[in-house]
Amino acid sequence: MQNLFKKIYQFISNKNRLKIEILKWIAIALFGFCFSLGINFLSPILAQSSPSSLIQQGVQLLQQGRAEAALEVWQQAEVIYRKNNDRIGEIRSQVNQAQALTSLGFYRRSCDTVLQAFNNDLQCERLTESDLKNVLPRFNTSNTNLNFQGLQSLGNGLRVLGKLALSQRVLEASFPLVTSQNIEGRLLLNLGNTILSQAQGIANFKLRGKAERKAIIQGLSYYEKAVNISDEELIKIQATINHLSLLLELNRQRQNNSGDNWLQPHVQFQIDTLPQIIDILNKINPSPNSIQATIKFAEILMNFEQINAKSTVAQLQTNFAELTLPNTINEQFLNQAIQQAKIIHNSRLEAYAIGTQGKFYQNIGKLENALNLTNQALAIAQKISASDIAYQLQEQLGDIFLQQENSSEALLAYKSAFNTLQVLRRNLVALNRDIQFDFRANIEPLYRKLVALLLQPELGSTQPKLSYIKAAQKVIESLQLAELDNFFQNACVNAEDINIDEIDKNAAVIYPILLDNQLSVILKLPGTDNFRYASVSDKNFAAQFQETLFNLRVNITTIRGINKVKLP
Incomplete structure (x- = not known):
């Protein structure tokens, strides 16, 4: 870099005023190019900065949504603090790094970073109740606020990873460190x-x-x-x-809302x-x-x-309707969020806000507005590689196209969402726990929507295309694998596609899936492309199925209870 500027200086000294002006613009463009590439170009400069100023720079970068740049700045600060034998500063920079890692979606790594900052050579994913006896006493630096911040980061990290009982224990251990009401x-x-x-x-x-x-x-x-x-x-x-x-x-989750006066x-x-x-x-x-x-x-x-x-909660509807017009204030808040995200240069939040506004217009029936906004949000999400936002926007596009009765475009949108989610699937457990906890509400429906469109009969036939049946089979298999990941909270990273014929040439495989008021079944028989498909549907099928399933569970529970009774 120094040699580059030296050559520019030599060149300037030998040329006329016009070329000087040209080179001024080249220099401005060069600095802009360096800035656009991120913090890597500036690392030598950062190394000469004070660690406290680097901490502040990292905070500003994170505010702008530039978590990766903030992470590198705080790593630079950690190196300087370590050279200066400043243990408190080193820990603070590591705790800040955990915040940046969380923003980037590296939840396990973020949680582990906090543990290691306080000399715990453990992993959050394997942390147990008994481990806390050794872990918690290590949050004992001379800086009480830093100890508190560390415990909050650890507790929040454990929550994100689904270790809720441990999260609560860690957070409750923070009470003795409270120094103010805030x-x-x-x-x-x-x-x-x-x-x-x-x-x-x-x-x-x-x-x-x-x-x-x-x-x-x-x-x-x-x-x-x-x-x-x-x-x-x-x-x-x-x-x-x-x-x-x-x-x-x-x-939402309680089927019978009577008897909730305690709320x-x-x-x-x-x-x-x-x-x-x-x-x-x-x-x-x-x-x-x-x-x-x-x-x-x-x-x-x-x-x-x-x-x-x-329900008792219904009082909120009445009160809020009296307070303001819900649609008006909703549109106002979403416009505000979009503008504010632009002000702080946070593209991720901008995509999120615009996508939510698209959902809002979809809900009130303004489908063209919804389509335009969702496409706009998707373009931003894809530009910054925010796949966890992109797949939801792709699914949203599919929903809008369906409302417009455009099945072909809906199918393409759902396929794109499915493919994006497949890339994310191995990291599903590393995603924010809000996503995991709402697996049945937010992720599973995408698979079922895609299968439902793939299994639509061809024009003039009662059967779908063979290629679509095969595609639906793959989607159902992916759904089953995702359900296992979600249940065990551990992505099946070693899962391999193996043709059933390689295991048993005479085996048949049944793929059932419950869709809206329809039970669809794909039968894979021995041989290549040997499929059969059938479905049973009724307008009340889903409700009847759920009622039958509930009665079955009741009967199983009753039988188990009878078996536990000891006869004299």
């Missing part, structure tokens, strides 16, 4: 988030016992206390919105607090966390119509 508010917010994750992680959640109800009440109470004691606007926003999300999660004080908290939060959201300075909260709030508002009218 710090306590942050701790209570994180504890509430762990309990929210527990609620999201239970399929068909039912409050069957006092223990479950007590846990939910505790989570709601954590959020409420965080709002009441903290002066930080962002904590108030996040705690209120997550509190609302937990209430709606309970409403009344928590619903009243929302009624009293929400107007204040809306006012804060309109005024707060933009940051990645505040923009995420704004988008999340808009998403929650889009789901308000799904609240069971007989």
